[in-house]
Structure formats: structure tokens, C-alpha cells
Amino acid sequence: MSPVQPGPGQTLLSLQNVSVIRRGERILDQVSLTVQRGEIVTLIGPNGSGKSTLVKTALGLIKPDNGKIVRGPRGSMAYVPQSMGIDETLPITVQRFFRLHNRADRATYVAALEQTGAAHLIDTSMHHLSGGEMRRVLLARAIIRKPALLILDEPTAGVDIGGQAALYTLIQHLRDKLQCGVLLVSHDLHIVMAATDRVVCLNRHLCCSGSPESVSQSPEFANLFGDSLARELAVYHHHHDHEHGLHGEICHDKTHAPHG
Amino acid sequence: MDEFILRALLGGAGIAIISGPLGCLVVWQRMSYFGAALSHAALLGIALGFLFQINLKLAILGVTLITSLLLMGLQHTRQYSSDTILGVLAHLTLALGMIVLSLLPGVRIDLLAYLFGDILSISWQDIFWIAAGGVVVLATLALIWRSILSLTLHRELALVDGINESRTRLIYLLLLSFIIAISMQLVGVLLIVSLLIIPAATARKFSNSPEMMALMAIVFGLFSVAFGLWGSLYFDTPAGPSIVLAASILFVMSLLKR
Structure with a gap:
């Protein structure tokens, strides 16, 4: 290569x-x-x-x-999938979801979410996001590591x-x-x-x-x-x-x- | 308190503690039928254990692990739906187990004890198995928790993150086989999965994070064991089914929340 x-x-x-x-x-x-x-x-x-x-x-x-x-x-490289399809029985908030990917402090997550206009969603359950909100959250997750x-x-x-x-x-x-x-x-x-x-x-x-x-x-x-x-x-x-x-x-x- | 009740309580509590987090994963991954298939395979493990005179728990562990690997492998072929593959393999191993048991010469086996469990006959040695195994299982689960949770949430995102899927899944299946092998005695082949699923399902309403749900599943599992054993003694009903009934009552009560 x-x-x-x-x-x-x-x-x-x-x-x-x-x-x-x-x-x-x-x-x-x-x-x-x-x-x-x-x-x-x-x-x-x-x-x-x-x-x-x-x-x-x-x-x-x-x-x-x-x-x-x-x-x-x-x-x-960072990937933003089409959908998440998380089982309803799995309780997870946006912040916990981010932590799984990258261990950083809350401020880092908020900063990333602010860039995608979704900072208010940080403590929301992943199950309660609309299609557009989900995309903004996934975008924020993707840019945390500055890909x-x-x-x-x-x-x-x-x-x-x-x-x-x-x-x-x-x-x-x-x-x-x-x-x-x-x-x-x-x-x-x-x-x-x-x-x-x-x-x-x-x-x-x-x-x-x-x-x-x-x-x-x-x-x-x-x-x-x-x-x-x-x-x-x-x-x-x-x-x-x-x-x-x-x-x-x-x-x-x-x-x-x-x-x- | 009679010693046999103390042993039953300790053994049951140990299994509830291990089943909680594992049961949550089974629920999250919609794998309850997979668990049922594995527990059917456990009967074959018992039969082979008798046939070759090896430790029954090791035999169950071996057979369930091989079955789960076969299942995983076959599911990748995508020729048949995984539902069909599970149905075939679960019943094949069950039938094989019954055939082998019937062929064993001169061995009298209390089949009912394996189908429905016999927690009141649990020995201190069994409790040692549960305790030692439980520590190993929970420690291992803690090590792969982030990986298996990532894979459960979104397989491809997890792979892009560099999570080793086959290793994580293999360890997970090993843990699942282990819990089946040790809870066989508690509730029997037919009810093992209920012990994994029901406390986890009850925990859902009381949790807002995966870890919280795992913890709450342990709590509800402990309550189920305690109530079930008490009921079994008080009403003179079989212990295993009584524990499952207690767990189910807790689940129904949780539905009333909000």
C-alpha cells in the first residue's frame, strides 16, 4: 500500500x-x-x-x-450509519452511547453535539430521538474524534x-x-x-x-x-x-x- | 433454618447474580430462543456425561458451547432463517440426548430432576462451583462489556471502532454456556432461559442505563429466588417452577409501573 x-x-x-x-x-x-x-x-x-x-x-x-x-x-474514518435499530429493552442515553465509543468528559460531548445542533439531546434516551435528531446525534458522535x-x-x-x-x-x-x-x-x-x-x-x-x-x-x-x-x-x-x-x-x- | 434451605438460597442467589447481566444481553440481542436451544442441548450434555463418565457440568458446558458455535456458523450461511436453524438444532440435540439416555445400560437417571431442576438437593460442592464460576464469569463479562454492548447497539459501528467481533462473541457464548451448565440443577432444562429473561425484562422499567438494568436484573433475580423458595416451602410446590412463578409475578407487577 x-x-x-x-x-x-x-x-x-x-x-x-x-x-x-x-x-x-x-x-x-x-x-x-x-x-x-x-x-x-x-x-x-x-x-x-x-x-x-x-x-x-x-x-x-x-x-x-x-x-x-x-x-x-x-x-x-468515522461512520454514520443509516439507522441504529436498538432494541427497545436496551436503555441508553445519548451520553452513555458516546461514552461507549470514546471516553471523554461531558463537555466534549456537548461541544460535539453543539456543532450538530443537538446539545439539548445529551440526556435523552436513544429511543426517543426522531429521524433527524438521530442523524445529528450520530454525526456528533462521528466528529468527536475529529476524523x-x-x-x-x-x-x-x-x-x-x-x-x-x-x-x-x-x-x-x-x-x-x-x-x-x-x-x-x-x-x-x-x-x-x-x-x-x-x-x-x-x-x-x-x-x-x-x-x-x-x-x-x-x-x-x-x-x-x-x-x-x-x-x-x-x-x-x-x-x-x-x-x-x-x-x-x-x-x-x-x-x-x-x-x- | 435448615441447612438445605440455606444451601438452596445461596446457590439460587449466586445464579441470580450471574444471570442478571447475561440475561440483559440475551434480551437486548433478542436471543431468548437461542438460549432455549442451548438449554435443550444441555440434555445431550448430561447424557454424554453419563455415557463417558465425565463431570456433568463440564459435559453440559462442552455440548452447549459446541452447539452455540454450530448455530453461529449456520446462521452465517443465510440459506435458512436463523429461526428455522435454531428449531432444527435445538430439537435435534434434545432428541439425541433422550436417545443416548435411553441407551445407557443399567443407569437409573432421574430425568425429571434435569428437566425441572432440584435445587433443594444442591450440595456445598455445587455452591463452590457457582461461587468460583460466578467470579470468573462476572470478571470476564466486565472485560468484554464495552465490546459486547457496542456490538449489540450497532454491529458495523462497533467494527469500524475496531472491536474484535469473533473473539467477543466467542467469550459471550462461553459465558452463556456456563450459566446454563450451572443453573441446570436449580431450575432444570425447561426453565433456565426464564431465569435469564424474566428478571432482565422486569428490570427494564427501572433502568435508564445498560449497567443499571444489569444491576436491577440481579436484584429482581434475588427476590425471585427468595420468594420462590419461600413459596415452595410454604405451599409445598416444586422449587424451580416456584422461582420462575415468583419472577413472573414481579414482571407483571413491573408492568403496572407508569
């Missing part, structure tokens, strides 16, 4: 031609991805496109069958529309404040487009990636998410080199390409 380069624009995470095969099926096919310090990279793709697998592989929870992954030192890279799985699932925009603003704010990199998985295309530096469109293989504008204009994106949505998001069309079949396979057939 080559060491992660320090300095500005430092690469925090790098996946090179990573493949994951489960029961003979390629769940991830030769995916390459990097996240630099200070940028927000958003992973989008339909259900079953391997987004969660990619996140778990990046976190080191799944061992890739092929390819190379370069991460920062241990503890430099270089934040990895968030569907940070707005189960959060109402107003709360979703607020969460993305918060994520951008944390990125600026902590000067960290952010890798997030999302479904909320509209908001994603506004609040991200780079979009990576996944459908088991890497479909397209780039700035939100360029991705939303790409036909690959239109094929994955439907033409009407793509038209809504995109102003221009641009040239592309492949189409997707029903199962995400690449068809080199340009006759269906929308022209712009």
Missing part, C-alpha cells in the same frame, strides 16, 4: 478497480473512487446498485475480491424534506469546519445535486462521475433514474459511450441515445 499523501487536496480514501463477488455475482465491478480532503463526494445509484457494499468495502467491513484500497490511519473522512449512509432516510436540506447544510458546514472529506450515499437527487462537489453514479460498475451538473446531464444518469427526472435536473445533454440494459449491463448501442 502506498501511503496517503498529506497536504492540501490530500487523498483520504482511494479505491482502485475494486470488485466484490458474492455467490458468483459481481456486486461491485472494477470500481475506482477517491475522496480528497475538503470535498463532498456523493454516491448515487438505484437499489441493488452496490452503494452499501461500496461503503462497507471502503470502511473495511467487506474484503474486496479484487483491487486495492488505500485508507488513512486507523481512527481517521479526516466522514462516511455517511443515506443521511436523510426517514427525515422530512425540510430536515433533509438542513442536514445537507450541516454536512457542508462540518466539512468546512473540520476540513474533512465526506463520502455519502444518497437517494435525494435534488438536494444532492446542490450540496455536493462530486457525484459518483454507481450501478455495480462506475457509471459516470463528475460535478453534479455534468452527471445530471449524462445519459447514463438518465438511464438509471428515468428521463423525466434527468430532464428536470439537467439543462444540457452531452455525449456518452454506453447504454444500460435491464440488469445494468453496458450495451454499446448508441441508437437510443438522447441527443442534445
Whole structure:
């Protein structure tokens, strides 16, 4: 493994031609991805496109069958899961939950919670948090150790529309404040487009990636998410080199390409 | 007080103290059926212990541990739901246990004592086992508490934090097998899990932290043993079921809170 380069624009995470095969099926096919310090990279793709697998592989929870992954030192990554799913019979407050992860004093926890606007929740039971509150608490937990890279799985699932925009603003704010990199998985295309530096469109293989504008204009994106949505998001069309079949396979057939 | 009652109280108290925290983990992880499967396997342990003339507690410990490892392994395959796998393995080991017992030549075994327990026949040697084992179990549990709690709360978060899952789970299963082996005599195969689950469930309403709940489960376990034994003597009912009944009454009363 080559060491992660320090300095500005430092690469925090790098996946090179990573493949994951489960029961003979390629769940991830030769995916390459990097996240630099200070940028927000958003992973989008339909259900079953391997987004969660990619996140778990990046976190080191799944061992890739092929390819190379370069991460920062241990503890430099923090993970914000989609949900907690704690059994109702397990009594636990936010503070106790934080203590499990990192033994610090109450002031440290309060400071982290203040940054995510959730300081008032420190003594609340984890069972009483709403979707948005839970996300803010999990974000606060993640930033206690001042990670270089934040990895968030569907940070707005189960959060109402107003709360979703607020969460993305918060994520951008944390990125600026902590000067960290952010890798997030999302479904909320509209908001994603506004609040991200780079979009990576996944459908088991890497479909397209780039700035939100360029991705939303790409036909690959239109094929994955439907033409009407793509038209809504995109102003221009641009040239592309492949189409997707029903199962995400690449068809080199340009006759269906929308022209712009 | 007759000495046999004192022994029963001491033994029961020891088991209640060990079961409290372990029972909470079983409840939190929704593993009560897993515990039931293990206790069924314990009967096979008894049968094999008689067959090979080895210490019964060691035999139970060995069989339940092997069964729990098998269960964990099979659950990873995801071909069948873990519910189905538990159902198959629990009853297979139970059936095997009964077959082996029936094949033992010239051994008269009081099967009922193993099914329902016989706490009043508990010996000082048994109490030594419970006390010595209890210290080891609780000390070990304290060592893995943070890890197992993290894994219970969120497996992936715990793994990202660098918690060693297989080691933690293995130790946890070993502790669970141990409590089954030693509480067999107290309440029997059929009621072991109730001793783990019911005091923990009662403790929920009185706790706002995991540690508090573990402590309260111990308290309710102690009350259950004391009330159950008293009831058993007073009404001349079997001790094991009386303890479970006492625990259940406490649970129902806890439901009235708020």
C-alpha cells in the first residue's frame, strides 16, 4: 500500500478497480473512487446498485475480491450509519452511547453535539430521538474524534424534506469546519445535486462521475433514474459511450441515445 | 433454618447474580430462543456425561458451547432463517440426548430432576462451583462489556471502532454456556432461559442505563429466588417452577409501573 499523501487536496480514501463477488455475482465491478480532503463526494445509484457494499468495502467491513484500497490511519474514518435499530429493552442515553465509543468528559460531548445542533439531546434516551435528531446525534458522535473522512449512509432516510436540506447544510458546514472529506450515499437527487462537489453514479460498475451538473446531464444518469427526472435536473445533454440494459449491463448501442 | 434451605438460597442467589447481566444481553440481542436451544442441548450434555463418565457440568458446558458455535456458523450461511436453524438444532440435540439416555445400560437417571431442576438437593460442592464460576464469569463479562454492548447497539459501528467481533462473541457464548451448565440443577432444562429473561425484562422499567438494568436484573433475580423458595416451602410446590412463578409475578407487577 502506498501511503496517503498529506497536504492540501490530500487523498483520504482511494479505491482502485475494486470488485466484490458474492455467490458468483459481481456486486461491485472494477470500481475506482477517491475522496480528497475538503470535498463532498456523493454516491448515487438505484437499489441493488452496490452503494452499501461500496461503503462497507471502503470502511473495511467487506474484503474486496479484487483491487486495492488505500485508507488513512486507523481512527481517521468515522461512520454514520443509516439507522441504529436498538432494541427497545436496551436503555441508553445519548451520553452513555458516546461514552461507549470514546471516553471523554461531558463537555466534549456537548461541544460535539453543539456543532450538530443537538446539545439539548445529551440526556435523552436513544429511543426517543426522531429521524433527524438521530442523524445529528450520530454525526456528533462521528466528529468527536475529529476524523479526516466522514462516511455517511443515506443521511436523510426517514427525515422530512425540510430536515433533509438542513442536514445537507450541516454536512457542508462540518466539512468546512473540520476540513474533512465526506463520502455519502444518497437517494435525494435534488438536494444532492446542490450540496455536493462530486457525484459518483454507481450501478455495480462506475457509471459516470463528475460535478453534479455534468452527471445530471449524462445519459447514463438518465438511464438509471428515468428521463423525466434527468430532464428536470439537467439543462444540457452531452455525449456518452454506453447504454444500460435491464440488469445494468453496458450495451454499446448508441441508437437510443438522447441527443442534445 | 435448615441447612438445605440455606444451601438452596445461596446457590439460587449466586445464579441470580450471574444471570442478571447475561440475561440483559440475551434480551437486548433478542436471543431468548437461542438460549432455549442451548438449554435443550444441555440434555445431550448430561447424557454424554453419563455415557463417558465425565463431570456433568463440564459435559453440559462442552455440548452447549459446541452447539452455540454450530448455530453461529449456520446462521452465517443465510440459506435458512436463523429461526428455522435454531428449531432444527435445538430439537435435534434434545432428541439425541433422550436417545443416548435411553441407551445407557443399567443407569437409573432421574430425568425429571434435569428437566425441572432440584435445587433443594444442591450440595456445598455445587455452591463452590457457582461461587468460583460466578467470579470468573462476572470478571470476564466486565472485560468484554464495552465490546459486547457496542456490538449489540450497532454491529458495523462497533467494527469500524475496531472491536474484535469473533473473539467477543466467542467469550459471550462461553459465558452463556456456563450459566446454563450451572443453573441446570436449580431450575432444570425447561426453565433456565426464564431465569435469564424474566428478571432482565422486569428490570427494564427501572433502568435508564445498560449497567443499571444489569444491576436491577440481579436484584429482581434475588427476590425471585427468595420468594420462590419461600413459596415452595410454604405451599409445598416444586422449587424451580416456584422461582420462575415468583419472577413472573414481579414482571407483571413491573408492568403496572407508569
